[in-house]
Amino acid sequence: DSQCAIDPKSTVTDACTSYSDLDTLNRDIAPTLKELTEADFFAYYRLNLYNKVCPFWSDENSICGNRACAVDTIDDEDDIPPIWKIEELSKLEGARAQHPGPGQRKERTQQRPLSYQLGENVDESCVYEADDECDERDYCVPEDEGAASKGDYVSLLNNAEKFTGYAGPGANQVWDAIYKENCFSKPSSASPPTNTGLHAAAELRNIFQEHGRQNLETEHDSASLNDQCIEQRAFYRVISGMHASISTHLCWDYYNQTSGSWFRNIECYKQRLHSHPDRISNLYFNYALVTRAIAKLNKHLQSYTFCSGDPDQDLETKAKVRKLTGHLASVPNTFDENMLFQDPGMMDLKDDFKQRFRNVSRIMDCVGCDKCRLWGKLQTAGYGAALKVLFEFDENKNGENPHLRRTELVALINTYGRLSHSMEATRWFREHVNAHSDGPADAVTTAPAELPTKRASHRSPQEAASKQWVPQPISPPPSNKDEKDAEQQPKPRKPRPQLTLWEEIKGECNLVWRAYVMVLKSWIELPGKLSHIFLMEMSRLWNFWLGLPVPPRSWEIEFPKPPRRDEL
């Protein structure tokens, strides 16, 4: 497709759009998307949150950040150190309803299949979902697969994705396992036989036994990504983009354990995202991918029934969905799914890809925090639905396409909602980091290391260059070349006032005195500073040992600032 010519060396052009185009699109659709995620149909998600065991390792290790045992032994809530109350943060707290069994279903009316469990005002006909069979074309393990319990309906609005304190070896083990799924066998026509889910699961266990936990940085070194085929890169990007979105939300809604307040943690953003532009790039990649999947559903969703009981709700939800999908379908394609799995020798790889993605869904049952598990499961299901639409749907056919379950559609739209909000949040963070940075050096670190080098071929290079994503400037850039040149010229220094000899001597003595005082002060302060650093490091070590979030360092070694020119 000439619309989507890619430069294989470039890392972000795996999608066929620019950062700024995606930002603009997001600004346009974000209000409708937000309204949609608040509609009954999309605000409740059915999943099996509590009745599945981690199939890969004992759950005990993954209960990290949850100092459950310690909290449980203390009777009086007030005696719990505030830092341990984190266990409460990671629990679900909002509305929840159980899926009715077959006996209960007969008794209940079509309008009230959940018999008011979610509250009086919820239109249950929009939320309730009859059981569905799973399909071999699914990329995710369907939520009701083989489980005794048919799951719960959970309010997504009442259980917002935010900081929960879930961290440490348990959380790392889950991320490790997820990234290890990216270790594909080399694609070739003679590649090994298709993996079954169990085969992939066994393979994962072997990797763990053989290598133990390895340093993730070397595992997902972005340089090595360029050696991979586009399918493998896409797999990695989806995972990393999802991870970046989760990190963005936990920094956006961060909890100060000491003051008990929620705030936007810029330091958290700087460490997890700002200093890793490739992660932000993967976030945008995911946005492009999911945008295309939803655009592809435009025709399919025209005849979709959103609620069976309330025609008003149905009309309202349908109108919003049409507005969203219509808009997405009207813009140039943001992702070209036809670039993947084109080679007939790639069919094994496609199966492998699907099985590995299903494994990622299974790993989500190993997440030791309710709220993180909810959002982890929802987002993997959302990406799974997007991949299913991209690779298994034909937008020009209707009847022959695989069935899209309500849970899949809800997961898809909410995952898109999360990505959309992450893009807004990273923009906010970026502007704040830039506004508070001292000079241009900080602004350079903000720019993604892997800006797309080649754009969609229907744009001129000048046009493409102007669309590249750059940190949002706080003040408008100069409008013409002369102004730009003028800006680059060093500013003329103010002439120094003429001083008398006496004034020169006084100034020099003053300088020597100030230097003497500064050196003396720094020696006096040294023991205090060292003991403060020691205590701080011990407390970080203690947190690390307990499996609690390690607070960022409040000190750093800095070379003395160069003296001001006029002091020389």
Ligand SMILES: Cc1cc2nc3c(=O)[nH]c(=O)nc-3n(C[C@H](O)[C@H](O)[C@H](O)COP(=O)(O)OP(=O)(O)OC[C@H]3O[C@@H](n4cnc5c(N)ncnc54)[C@H](O)[C@@H]3O)c2cc1C
């Ligand atoms: C499925 C899941 C959902 C979670 N949801 C929440 C939540 O809602 N709220 C919450 O507070 N915590 C959540 N957590 C925990 C959170 O993601 C972190 O694990 C935790 O905050 C500890 O962070 P960390 O600094 O150890 O790095 P982690 O985020 O755990 O990352 C581990 C390692 O992965 C690498 N890495 C990090 N980000 C990326 C990326 N985008 N791409 C590639 N590599 C990367 C880095 O090498 C890093 O050291 C969740 C964890 C999981 C597994």
